Every structure is written in structure tokens, then in C-alpha cells.
Amino acid sequence: MGARETVSSPLPSPDDLQARIQAERPYLLRYAALQLRDRDAAEDAVQETLLAALTGSSGFAGRSSLRTWLTGILKHKIVDHIRRSSREQAAPDPAEGDDADFDALFDRRGHWVDPPQAWENPEGALEQGRLRAVLEECLKGLPARTAQAFMMREHLGLDTPELCKALGVTPTHSWVLLYRARMALRLCLERNGFGR
Amino acid sequence: MMRSCKEVTRLVSQGEERDLGFLERVELRMHLAACRGCRNASDQLRFLRRAARSLQEEDEHTAGRA
Ligand SMILES: [Zn+2]
Numbered sequence: 001m002g003a004r005e006t007v008s009s010p011l012p013s014p015d016d017l018q019a020r021i022q023a024e025r026p027y028l029l030r031y032a033a034l035q036l037r038d039r040d041a042a043e044d045a046v047q048e049t050l051l052a053a054l055t056g057s058s059g060f061a062g063r064s065s066l067r068t069w070l071t072g073i074l075k076h077k078i079v080d081h082i083r084r085s086s087r088e089q090a091a092p093d094p095a096e097g098d099d100a101d102f103d104a105l106f107d108r109r110g111h112w113v114d115p116p117q118a119w120e121n122p123e124g125a126l127e128q129g130r131l132r133a134v135l136e137e138c139l140k141g142l143p144a145r146t147a148q149a150f151m152m153r154e155h156l157g158l159d160t161p162e163l164c165k166a167l168g169v170t171p172t173h174s175w176v177l178l179y180r181a182r183m184a185l186r187l188c189l190e191r192n193g194f195g196r
Numbered sequence: 197m198m199r200s201c202k203e204v205t206r207l208v209s210q211g212e213e214r215d216l217g218f219l220e221r222v223e224l225r226m227h228l229a230a231c232r233g234c235r236n237a238s239d240q241l242r243f244l245r246r247a248a249r250s251l252q253e254e255d256e257h258t259a260g261r262a
Binding site for chain 1: 200201202203205206209210212213214231232233234236237239240241243244245246247248249250251252253
């Protein structure tokens with residue numbers, strides 16, 4: 001993990017804090033857009049976050065970095081937005097064409113055509129931050145709900161009931177989405193030269 | 197090998213979400229012991245979790261890093 005911000009300095013003045021909160025806006029917008037996949041929804045979620053932060057900035061105790069604190073608020077707003085949009089549009093049934101996208105990977109008996117090779121030092125790439133840009137690009141290539149399922153599960157850490165509630169789907173459906181996301185991302189990383 | 201590689205990748209993914217049954221666990225373990233492609237895929241599917249966690253920048257100090 002990266003070096004923690006030192007907190008020996010006194011808490012900033014309110015004006016200063018306000019400016020620093022505003023300065024985080026571009027980062028938060030990028031973070032929200034990656035998960036919401038919709039510019040307007042991302043703008044809304046960030047706006048709500050900044051508002052909550054500015055009115056409740058006493059909640060910022062300076063123990064974590066400002067960015068970590070703001071991102072923590074934004075995470076809840078993101079899940080709220082996904083839940084609302086899932087309620088508006090019913091989820092398409094994933095059963096038809098079940099995993100047909102991966103048919104090319106396997107032969108008729110279901111065995112690898114081209115068995116995956118071990119990746120060279122993936123942890124190292126992770127630590128050096130080389131992975132982030134590739135993973136973000138790969139996520140953008142997924143269908144929105146597939147990407148949302150993956151990010152809510154693996155990034156935000158929601159469990160199956162929470163995930164189902166947010167997406168308005170059955171557990172089985174959520175597992176199909178996660179399987180597709182993981183398989184597609186694994187393949188995408190590999191095709192972009194990751195692990196070699 | 198009773199399970200195909202395709203089924204095994206699905207089991208690996210589901211194993212992150214639910215408790216696999218006894219038979220599923222045995223079949224999974226047997227297949228993975230014999231199939232290097234699925235072992236690699238399994239490691240990589242699980243690695244994605246740690247990768248996903250890294251998509252958040254911890255604080256301002258890492259922000260400027262390309
Ligand atoms: Zn196999």
C-alpha cells in the first residue's frame with residue numbers, strides 16, 4: 001500500500017478544506033464514471049458527495065486522507081445510483097446465449113483450445129500501478145451491468161444479497177454476471193500483454 | 197476428468213460467491229491437480245479481486261503518478 005499521509009499538521013481551516021474538497025472533484029468524477037458508466041449519473045453522484053462533504057465536513061477527522069474520506073462517501077452514492085437505475089429498467093435475462101462469448105476459448109468437449117499460461121509477476125505489476133490503466137480500459141469494454149456487478153463485488157466488497165439488491169437480480173443471475181466479467185477481464189488483460 | 201475446463205472455470209468463479217458442495221469441491225480439486233491451464237486461470241481469476249481493490253488511489257501522494 002502507498003505511504004499514508006502524515007497527519008501531524010493541524011486540521012485545515014474551513015476555507016482551505018473547502019478548496020481541497022473541490023480539488024478532488026476530477027478524481028471523484030473519474031472514479032464514479034468508471035463504475036456508473038454514465039456521465040450524468042457520475043456528475044450527480046459526485047455532486048451529492050461534495051454536498052454531503054461540505055455540510056458535514058466535521059466528519060473529516062484528518063485520520064485518513066481527504067481523498068479516502070470523500071471516496072468513502074461516494075461509494076455509497078454509487079451503489080444508490082445503481083440501485084435506482086436498476087429499479088427503473090428491469091434486468092435482461094442473462095440465460096439466453098449463456099456464456100456463448102467464451103465458446104471460442106474451449107473446444108467441443110469444453111477443454112481449453114489454448115490453455116492459459118502463468119502470468120509473470122502479477123503482484124509486481126499491481127504494486128507498481130502498471131495494472132490500473134489496463135484494467136480500467138478492460139472494464140470499459142464490458143457491458144455496463146457486467147462491469148457494475150464486478151466492481152460492486154470486487155472493488156466495493158458487496159456480498160451476494162447486497163449485490164442482488166443493487167442490481168435487482170437473483171443470486172444465480174449475479175453469479176453469471178460475475179463469471180462473465182472475470183473471464184472477460186482475464187482475457188482482456190492477457191490480450192493487452194499483461195503477465196508477460 | 198469429469199468436469200470440463202469450461203465448467204471448472206465457472207466453479208472457480210462461483211466458489212468465490214457460495215459454498216461449493218462436497219462433490220463440487222472434490223471434482224474441482226481433482227481437475228485442478230491435473231490441468232495446468234485451469235490452475236493458471238483460477239489463480240488469475242482470483243488475482244482480479246486484488247487488482248480491483250487497487251483501482252482506488254489511497255491519497256493525494258499517489259495522485260500524480262501516471
Ligand atoms: Zn482444465
